[in-house]
Amino acid sequence: MTFTYSLTDGERQRHSSSFGTAAGAYAEHRPDYAPAAVRWALAGAPGPRVLDLGAGTGKLTGTLLGLGDAPGDPLGGALDITAVEPDAAMLAELRRGLPSVRALQGSAETIPLPDGSVDAVVSGNAMHWFDMAVAGPEIARVLAPGGVLAGLWNVFDDGTDWVAGLARVTGPAAIGPRDVPAAWRIETAELHLPRTGADSPFHAPEQAEFPHGHRRTAESLVATLGTKAGVLVMPEQERADLLDRARAHLAGHPATAEGEFTLPLLTSVLRVRRRP
Structure with missing residues (x-):
């Protein structure tokens, strides 16, 4: 199974449209995002209006809702x-879980908002699915001057032995090169952001990463892996075999064999700022 960077346009469409078939599992088993990472992503935005683009079931949206209200929070107040x-099933889960949020059907390539109507655009584990040749100008259109665009990715911290072993036994469909820190730092910036430069609406990119974690059991971590696009598009028996290998690996490691444990993650962030 190839990983996201190597997909053809047809494969990319098949992978990106696979999540709706597992929307409930995605809502239940995918992690949220490190609040410190989200604060960094939004730092310097000219106002509180935030668009979560490719919001899925609302994992990043939920983290955004928790920011800005605490006394002394650097964001200075609740966010709008x-x-x-784009996916109807994912959007239904978001609306069910976060009924107070304004949630619209649309895509990065066709954003259903007026020009200059948001101060920040953020995207959680989704920007690699955008057709950035089309989405980049569309994002620039809805961003206010000086606004920020940030992509956030939860990546597995493979500096932990059992996580590195899990990546080996599952292969790139479940924990591929995009899902670990070294490849994220090397490859992601140029691949997943709009074009930058003197003739672009965006300044040069910045990168940062923040420790995060996700409380799991062996079975719920297997369920998390089952929501990965590369796993969702597999033939049924191949998918079952992969998840069985993951289950056996976790059962054989003392840190993960019984009860709850923390899956070590990093929330990795790419940020660019729109020119005034």
């Missing part, structure tokens, strides 16, 4: 959040 998601 809009979520946009």
Whole structure:
């Protein structure tokens, strides 16, 4: 199974449209995002209007909702959040779980918002699915001058032995090169952001990463892996075999064999700022 960077246009469409078949599992088993990473992503935005683009079931949206209200929070107040998601099943889960959020059907390539209507655009584990040749100008259109665009990815911290072993036994469909820190740092910036430069609406990119974790059991971590696009598009028997290998690996490691444990993650962030 190839990983996201190597997909043809047809494969990319098949992978990106696979999540709706597992929307409930995605909502239940995918992690949220490190609040410190989200604060960094939004730092310097000219106002509180935030668009969560490719919002899925609302994992990043939920983290956004928790920011800005605490005394002394650097964001300085509650955020005005809009979520946009193309998949009807994923959007239904978002609306069910976060009924207070304005949630619209749309895509990164066709954003259903007026020009200059948001101060920040953020995207959680989704920007690699965008057709950035089309989405880049569309994002620039809805961003206010000086606004920020940030992509956030939860990546597996493979500096932990059992996580590195899990990546080996499952292969790139479940924990591929995009899902570990070294490849994220090397490859992601140029691949997943709009074009930058003197003739672009965006300044040069910045990168940062923040420790995060996800409380799991062996079975719920297997369920998390089952929501990966590369796993969702597999033939049924191949998918079952992969998840069985993951289950056996976790059962054989003392840190993960019984009860709850923390899956070590990093929330990795790419950020660019729109020119005034």
